[in-house]
Amino acid sequence: xxxxxLDVRKTYKLYLGGRxxxxxxxxxxxxxxxxxxxxxxxARASRKDVRDAVVAARKAQQGWAAATAYNRxxxxxxxxxxxxxxxxQFVAEVAAAEGLSxxxxxxxxxxxxxxxxxxxxxxxxxxxxxxxxxxxxGPYFDLSVPEPxxxxxxxxxxxxxxxxxxxxxxxxxxxxxxxVVVASERRALPAITLSEVLxxxxxxxxxVNLLTGHVTxxxxxxxxxxxxxxxxxxxxxxxxVDTEELERLAAENVKRVVPAPAxxxxxxxxxxxxxxxxxxxxxxxxxxxKGT
Amino acid sequence: MSQTETETETETVPDVATPTWEYDPAPEAxxxxxxxxxxxxxxxxxxxDPAGDGSFATIDPSTExxxxxxxxxxxxxxxxxxxxxxxxxxxxxxxxxRDRGRYLFRLARLLAERAREFAVLESIDNGKPIRExxxxxxxxxxxxxxxxxxxxxxLDWAGLGPQPRPLGVAGQVIPWxxxxxxxxxxxxxxxxxxxxxxxxxxxxxxxxAMLFAELCQQAELPPGVVNIVTGAGETGAxxxxxxxxxxxxxxxxxxxxxxxxxxxxxxxxxxxxxxxxKAANVVFDDAPIDQAVEGIVDGIFFNQGHVxxxxxxxxxxxxxxxxxxxxxxRRLETLRLGDPLDKNTDIGAxxxxxxxxxxxxxxxxxxxxxxxxxxxxxxxxSSGFWFAxxxxxxxxxxxxxxVEEIFGPVLSVLTFRTPEEAVAKANxxxxxxxxxxxxxxxxxMFWMADRLEAGVVWANTFNRLDPTxxxxxxxxxxxxxxxxxxxxAAYLAAPALEG
Numbered sequence: 119x120x121x122x123x124l125d126v127r128k129t130y131k132l133y134l135g136g137r138x139x140x141x142x143x144x145x146x147x148x149x150x151x152x153x154x155x156x157x158x159x160x161a162r163a164s165r166k167d168v169r170d171a172v173v174a175a176r177k178a179q180q181g182w183a184a185a186t187a188y189n190r191x192x193x194x195x196x197x198x199x200x201x202x203x204x205x206x207q208f209v210a211e212v213a214a215a216e217g218l219s220x221x222x223x224x225x226x227x228x229x230x231x232x233x234x235x236x237x238x239x240x241x242x243x244x245x246x247x248x249x250x251x252x253x254x255x256g257p258y259f260d261l262s263v264p265e266p267x268x269x270x271x272x273x274x275x276x277x278x279x280x281x282x283x284x285x286x287x288x289x290x291x292x293x294x295x296x297x298v299v300v301a302s303e304r305r306a307l308p309a310i311t312l313s314e315v316l317x318x319x320x321x322x323x324x325x326v327n328l329l330t331g332h333v334t335x336x337x338x339x340x341x342x343x344x345x346x347x348x349x350x351x352x353x354x355x356x357x358x359v360d361t362e363e364l365e366r367l368a369a370e371n372v373k374r375v376v377p378a379p380a381x382x383x384x385x386x387x388x389x390x391x392x393x394x395x396x397x398x399x400x401x402x403x404x405x406x407x408k409g410t
Numbered sequence: 411m412s413q414t415e416t417e418t419e420t421e422t423v424p425d426v427a428t429p430t431w432e433y434d435p436a437p438e439a440x441x442x443x444x445x446x447x448x449x450x451x452x453x454x455x456x457x458x459d460p461a462g463d464g465s466f467a468t469i470d471p472s473t474e475x476x477x478x479x480x481x482x483x484x485x486x487x488x489x490x491x492x493x494x495x496x497x498x499x500x501x502x503x504x505x506x507x508r509d510r511g512r513y514l515f516r517l518a519r520l521l522a523e524r525a526r527e528f529a530v531l532e533s534i535d536n537g538k539p540i541r542e543x544x545x546x547x548x549x550x551x552x553x554x555x556x557x558x559x560x561x562x563x564x565l566d567w568a569g570l571g572p573q574p575r576p577l578g579v580a581g582q583v584i585p586w587x588x589x590x591x592x593x594x595x596x597x598x599x600x601x602x603x604x605x606x607x608x609x610x611x612x613x614x615x616x617x618x619a620m621l622f623a624e625l626c627q628q629a630e631l632p633p634g635v636v637n638i639v640t641g642a643g644e645t646g647a648x649x650x651x652x653x654x655x656x657x658x659x660x661x662x663x664x665x666x667x668x669x670x671x672x673x674x675x676x677x678x679x680x681x682x683x684x685x686x687x688k689a690a691n692v693v694f695d696d697a698p699i700d701q702a703v704e705g706i707v708d709g710i711f712f713n714q715g716h717v718x719x720x721x722x723x724x725x726x727x728x729x730x731x732x733x734x735x736x737x738x739x740r741r742l743e744t745l746r747l748g749d750p751l752d753k754n755t756d757i758g759a760x761x762x763x764x765x766x767x768x769x770x771x772x773x774x775x776x777x778x779x780x781x782x783x784x785x786x787x788x789x790x791x792s793s794g795f796w797f798a799x800x801x802x803x804x805x806x807x808x809x810x811x812x813v814e815e816i817f818g819p820v821l822s823v824l825t826f827r828t829p830e831e832a833v834a835k836a837n838x839x840x841x842x843x844x845x846x847x848x849x850x851x852x853x854x855m856f857w858m859a860d861r862l863e864a865g866v867v868w869a870n871t872f873n874r875l876d877p878t879x880x881x882x883x884x885x886x887x888x889x890x891x892x893x894x895x896x897x898x899a900a901y902l903a904a905p906a907l908e909g
Contacts, residue, residue, distance in 0.1 A: 250895075252876065252878040253878050254874070254876035255876055255878075256876070260876070260878075260879050285908070352907075361676060366675035366676075368671070369669075370668065371885075372664070372683065372885065372886045372888060376907070377678065388909040390908055390909045391571070394907050397907070401880050401882070401891050401896050402867065402884075403865065404866075405866070405867070406871075
């Protein structure tokens, strides 16, 4: 009988530079379901793990940004394809993590898959929407285009473990940024399973680095890290972390900051255009003379 | 004609590149600028005395002559200015875009009508040559007003989210290098988008801002929409940290910009920063060398190098280093340094004793660190603040003059061999405001433009600015853009991130 079978359980680890290491600190913390029942131990990332993740993200950034927009679109679409294939697994994990009925968890997973498809389609469009020719008063060809900011550190939403994570992560990848993401602290397991999808899709190693652990411990390290270019604090809402201090730390190298909202957004409604993509873009303007 | 004959002939051709004649002075009429003996603050549409009795002097940096006493605004004055701006915000933001645009069009026209007066005043107060204030600062400022006037009734179609809304009261702090132009860069988009402003000009260059206040009165701009408070760092800090200011825009040094970002942490205020730079100007061996030399000169000696986007690091491909440096030196011999109001003047005065001191000390460090210093034969006036155009060759990549923003007429020359090395050296800085590239090869130009981490890349040109063209930095040169459609985003509520 199938019910007699003892299941083989998974060790949940970090996702760092395309690999799945444990925390260098050797620490873990308990993840429970919404009713407090033990689900698994997750790796409790350390300051050193954060630094390693930033190194991996920096190393991968130029290559990811140099991929063609069409290629990045296909890679992000591939994530949706693989998510679809593991839909049941994600429904079960999201249901357990968030305490949702199967029906509600299914709608969260479907929305997350849709979100990857949505952003896959933006890669070769946002530059035309945001950029353009500037009609300067002189004989110059003058063009403005959005470019990725670089390495973005994001705190993933605490409540919406998969959809919220996707809503924050996918748009920052569109332009060619690479990411260090701290997963929802208490609902971390869907994030780690998502990293398995990323690892087996065509997203190059290091483009997404996913850490589990205590947000109050990890966020300040990311906010003060001089090789992080931008900071998304969306997921700090509902945590104990001092976001004012994070913003202060971010000033040390003039990071671009998306502040923490008063309440965690309802991600179900869908993204508001390219706003999250452009929050992590820089406008580059190129002047070239016209002449014979 | 044989090669030998050509050479012989060349030797007998006189050197026409270096003029030997004397120029007669050609001064612009100083009387065009009416400088009052003292200036108050411009709050709620009126010139008013400050609450305290503090004032400071503004001087002509080319002569050190005292020009006027200017009111020093304290916290109470800033409160008053912010209150006036808050009161004006309701009606101003509710006014039709058409009417807001009309006021800005009026200001654009009024400024253009009095352009020469503004140019003379700016040259006197700042020390920059009349050629630049007349041909660049003032007309570009008028163009910015005209450009943004046209946006005021078209914001719904700017592609910056549905139902664009203004932010409220904008607190703005600007530098002394382009006093009027920076004032307009800040005021024009803020007003077009429906905000009201409290703005502080730099303490060494307040006069053109106070003259602009007169234009606001002549344009019958509603009182409180533009408030101008004068003072130094403390006045700026009072604006930035004021609880009723919704948006802060700052142009100035990276150190102060970081302090402001820190100060605003957790406040929810919107912030845009336009900070320092250390731009690379990259010259490849196939570049049109004579054009490139003009661009190098324009890049670093325009406005005495008091330009955040100045091309202060010249990266020359090794095989043309000597040729470029020789031609550059010959060209610099022809620059004329002196009276800013003389129409023939290329290089004016350094803006302040403090800035001169900073330039001098960094140049001394450059020499101590082994750089080879060169300046053209150049007589400096006996009074005022002056610094001869200076070129350093043999500069190490980690030398302080190659790393730090000098904000003066000092060029550091470094070399590279391959395009990859040029990119690596150009990007090896925490700054990212601008960059220049000189090459005749189109594919290489775009390859470079893709890779340079800079908000503005000038290809076979340098230091071009236009109201339609977004300007602003990557990395520690700040965030946000000024000019163009992108510049409006700095003065509109951020679009929702989620639907």
